[in-house]
Amino acid sequence: MERHGLGGAIRAFPGSGLRRDLESTKPKQGAVGLAGSSWSAFILAFSLAGFLVACAPASKRGETVLTFSGSALGAEGTLVQKQLKRFMELHPTIRVELQRTPDDASQRHQLYVQWLNARVGNPDILQLDVVWTPEFAAAGWVLPLTRFAPASSEFFPATIAANTWAGQLYALPWFADVGLLYRRTDFVPNEPRSLGDLVTDAKQAMARPGGPRFGIVWQGARYEGLITGFVEYLGAFGGRILDDSGRVVVNQPEAVRALQFMRDELYTWHIAPLDVLTWHEEEARFAFQNGTAVFMRNWPYPVAAMSDKSQSRVAGKFAVSPIPASGQAGGHSTAALGGAQLAINAYSESPDAAYRLIEYLTAPEQMIERGQAVGQYPTRPALYHDPRLRSAIAIPLDDARRAIESATPRPVTPIYTELSEILQIELHRALVRQAEPQDALNSAAKRIDALIERTGMRKLMSGAHNGPGPASAASSTAGHSE
């Protein structure tokens, strides 16, 4: 195209030196001509590369090819490979390909959204974060599992609730993550019964000669981890973010008390260092592992590293328990629920085979194996009596089970990501003392309300609790036929 333009320009001046010149050097491809053709060649290469990327690998006849997306790194990757191989041996007509996706949650989310927007059928099976399921379900991007009649009663109710939207189950919980309270047993032998006890214990331990510098460390940077911590304090005081009818109640007195409590830990009792306001999980672990903190709020993952004497100063000197309740009326011990779920891509060409794989991966045997290999918690309560798990999970199984049973899902709503962002900002503002807790939460409530209004979520959320709701409408407009 470009060459043509150039040629045209030159032809218009038959007597010009350039034309003669070009013609005389034509076989050699002069600079001008070369640039033109290299340009179109470049565009061509672009499109070609794009085409190649877009093309999915072709499958053999008579064989169902499934793509499974998930972490493919380290021990977890090895484990997944192993289990997929076993699955293929059991089902010779199904071939499963592992597609590596980013480990960073927000990037994986972006990738999924992009694929699903483009209605790409791969990967057939999606590994979802616990807070994504309603969003993907409402968008019609994942299939309801109802028709496969999953044995949902065998899983922890909280994990099932987190994966349910508009009365239908959209994903099966694969493994669970819960917020836990770590404590130094050499300073605090018994688990605190209430948040008040926790404060007293922390202060006493800090006051002891050689006592840790910090009373409690948690994740207070402005990111999703802040919400999980807040949800735990919120439950401890009996508050919620949204109520059952989807109304915003995050500025109610219980919530203000919870936020005020977090602030008092920082500024009144000085048991939490201000540093936590920039910390994620790993900084908290460093502090606790180096022996500088009495308590820590974290997920189960650090147990292994902290029990290792070669890198940990607290090996054998810490224990784990559920995060206590506030001791005030209505409050209850609460853990934030995390973990991974498996769902079926709504555009998958072989949803039945995909479900078989999900069923296989969430079966008791595979969960036990997962617990043993990478220490991740099963989502089936029955397994917490299995002795094989006892050696795999470094804390008493009953404690682990109790923590999961007391776990509350974060708000189950398709607009979770934006709701969370609003809340992260306002919580952080209150914690760094840019705003008073009541004002920050009022502002959060106002903005979440506006968000609900803007996205038409009011209608959606009432629909979520009675009748089929818009999800089925969305999936039918998405053109999926079952």
Added chain:
Amino acid sequence: MRKISRLGYEARLGWSLVAPALSVIALIAIFPLGWTVWESLHLHELRMPWLGQPFVGLANYVEIAKDPRFWAALAHTAFFTVVSISLELLIGLFLALAMNRAFRGRGFVRAAVLVPWAIPTVVAALLWRFIFESQGGIANALLVDVHVLKEPMVWFIETSTAWVPVILADVWKTTPFVALLLLAGLQNIDLSLYEAAAVDGANAWWQLRHITLPLLKPAILVTLIFRTLDGFRVFDLIYVLTGGGPGTSTEPVALYTFNALLQNLRFGYGSALSVVIFAITFGLALLYVRGLGVRLGGEET
């Protein structure tokens, strides 16, 4: 006749040589800009397909006008731009005057100051983030050592202190560029002016105020344009250093827009924000060019 056809020939040749570059630019910069405008008039939320993609007129712009987070971001951007550019101009002028002299090690100075300019902004941001970390940051250690601080402080949880590493990092990274632009301007000043002034017994300060600065004005203004526009685009630095926090109190407009687009996937609203940033930048450039009479290099006169 001959003259005219020669000119016509040059024009044809000129345009055809420029055409590939121009079409690349048009295709990947101008056309998308048009698309942004179009998107900004629609409701388009990638993660909420049930909303469709209806035309909403100026609704997104109305939302921006009523969005306190946008206005705050705009204020942060302006603050960042003004403070960092003032410092950069002052230090840059000093460096330029220094490099304009002959002294031993001038080449070393020039090379040393150029390296921060050349490295990725992300790296610069990380270096400064590390220096100002509350646990193990060397800034805290040094300030405690010299008794400026009683105990290590957490720089990133207060708005005023969170700006310190941000501004320092920007000054550190960009002053060399400013100095070089100013140096180029300095080298264009006729030395005989100084000699004449020296003969008249004028001191260095007088020379600076009455010869150097007035004659350096074009270079200073060009630098101002480049840096102001850069300042309004600031993204990498703050994304890495503070992430816009604490709260959103160091969040610049580009970061807010990025967030709306690629975190929340609100393409309609994010595009409207993009258009607004573009308009502001464009307006600023016009203001400089028209109002201050900056003549940009390029045209042969």
Added chain:
Amino acid sequence: MTSVAAPPRPRRRTAGISWGAWLFGAALVVLILFTLFPFYWAIVASLTPDAALFRDPSLWPQQIILDHYRALFGERDFITPIRNSLIVAGTTTVFCLFVGTLAAYALARLEFKGKPLIMGFILAVTMFPQISIVSPLYLLLRSLHLIDTYPGLIMPYMTFAMPLTVWVLTGSIRQIPKDLEEAAHVDGATRRQSFTKILLPLAVPSLATTGILTFIYCWNEFLFALSFTLGPERQTVPVAIALFRGMYQVPWGEILAAAIVATAPVAALVLIFQRRIVQGLTAGAVKG
């Protein structure tokens, strides 16, 4: 690199060492320290074990280890982002030089109407806020299935690399004397001949300088690379470093090691070509 040839024009000599000169010198030393300190500290810290780093930071290395660098190229696979950056920045630079040279030649040497307009247009595009075109580029690349591919980065990179290349090249070609070409034209040489036989050889240093500048800009680019890549397979160096602090970790030792590795090539380029880079940077920008 410390000794640089005498400046092209005579300079004033400071008469005697005055009070002011001392102050001036001291300020300069402080500035240089300010400039070099972060690098020094990063190098020291990248060689220090994490535990020592966070317990009691010390300005002098107490114990030197290479673990962070080993981890960087072992578990971290930092080779992949380096390869990605080289491919993307390299391709963009070469392509921009090709197309840009033609345009720059026309803008520097030919007389035609609309030239100021083109220059203004190109300059305007260099001042473009990148964020303004992120959304359509994202949608465009998505519909072409080019998200998370090399072409999907090279194309957006043109938006800033092409105007930059054209602008800088035009400036430096203008500084090459016209005499030889004009003499050749009088002798009957065509434009093409004078371009390829006379100007191009003379312009090789300018091309190299421009290439280096374009390469540095591409190597350092962050926003597009962050927006249009999705995973470690296609991330460029700046994105890989920025996202090092993964889900849980802030591995400062490795981050700093990566920072040093990412800085080394551009720092080397700058140190070797500093004079040329300075000329290239200022050629188009300021007109006295």
